[in-house]
Amino acid sequence: MxxxxxxxxxxxxxxxxxxxxxxxxxxxxxxxxxxxxxxxxxxxxxxxxxxxxxxxxxxxxxxxxxxxxxxxxxxxxxxxxxxxxxxxxxxxxxxxxxxxxxxxxxxxxxxxxxxxxxxxxxxxxxxYEADFKEIQLGVTALEKLDLPDGLTVAPFNGEREELESLLRAAFDEEVIPVIAQNLEQAGRDVWVMKKDGRLVATATMIAEEDALWVTAFAVHPEQQGKGYGQAFLSWSRNLAFIKGKQQVLLDVETDNHALRVYEKAGFMPVSTVAYWKKTSVSE
Known part of the structure; x- marks a missing residue:
């Protein structure tokens, strides 16, 4: 054959x-x-x-x-x-x-x-050699949601300096090109959460056939532990329902402390993806 x-x-x-x-x-x-x-x-x-x-x-x-x-x-x-x-x-x-x-x-x-x-x-x-692993997590869409008083979620509206400052604090400098790509690429919607007008969290949403993907999710380190992450994730479930999607999906590295946050928000493991790295692709 x-x-x-x-x-x-x-x-x-x-x-x-x-x-x-x-x-x-x-x-x-x-x-x-x-x-x-x-x-x-x-x-x-x-x-x-x-x-x-x-x-x-x-x-x-x-x-x-x-x-x-x-x-x-x-x-x-x-x-x-x-x-x-x-x-x-x-x-x-x-x-x-x-x-x-x-x-x-x-x-x-x-x-x-x-x-x-x-x-x-x-x-x-x-x-190739093993590099890291990510767990794919999923949760069903949520029909109703009431955000706590003072919290709002809205599409990114040009507050670039504040957004990049939050992401640097939550991750590092390497995340900036990623968020730039998310802002420019069609099909990727950057959302920001504010508390009394101050940006406290962000996430990028990607709509697919039956699911809404959450990526580049971050809560400012100074604002963590106040329930903002849980509220944002619940909001994303409601957005999925509004868009007619069945579930919300996201990836997280297996050793990331945020895994507990996602599990507390109702996300359950779907599969584990192993990433393998080759030191050079030019040989």
Missing amino acids: NISLSIESFPLNTETIKDMKGFLSLFQEDYSMVMQEPAWGRADARGFAVVAYTDEGKLIGFATSVDIVGLHHYEWSAIVHPDYRRQTIGSALAEGIHHGHMQREAEEELAAFIEEPGAAEFLKNLG
Whole structure:
């Protein structure tokens, strides 16, 4: 049996997207996020796919990679039909990803794979080493919400200096390019929470087919422990309901102290994604 591989830049054509979505539906596990499904059809997404078809036109595996924050830092993953995993299709897809990174002058790459048997061995054989893990958490949408007195949540309205000051305090300087990307990229809505007119928290919301994703969530360190984080997360659940979404999703590193905050807000583990790093992509 002959297999043909091709590299296609985003946005992908309608037929390829249909094939890839149909392929993911074959699996019990939800691979849509690690495979970057929301980016496949977006013209503003910096990414590409490597697809593997048989001579009969059957898709048997694919890989995707996305420059998530526009800094030449790519995040990729791959999936192969179980019947073909012993035919080095995964290695061929990974080689296609490497070639695509070289073409795009990638400065850093992370492999993101849901923890499952075989994934670790596959990545080690490719020269990757474990870097960190994130837990994907989810909670159902909330129909009704009353924010505490004095608290308001509204779309970002130009208070750039105050927003960046909060993010620096909550994270570090490296978060600034991320929030700049969130402000500029279509489909990402930056929201701010204020207490009596003073900015105390922020989050970026990304609406998908049946879920609302929360990212870049931060409460100013001087304002933590006052319930603002819990209130913001409850507000996001209500926003999901208003937008007709079933749930709210977010990722958090397994050693992040904020994990307790999310669990207290009702978020439950959905899956664990392991991130693997390769020291160089230019060799």
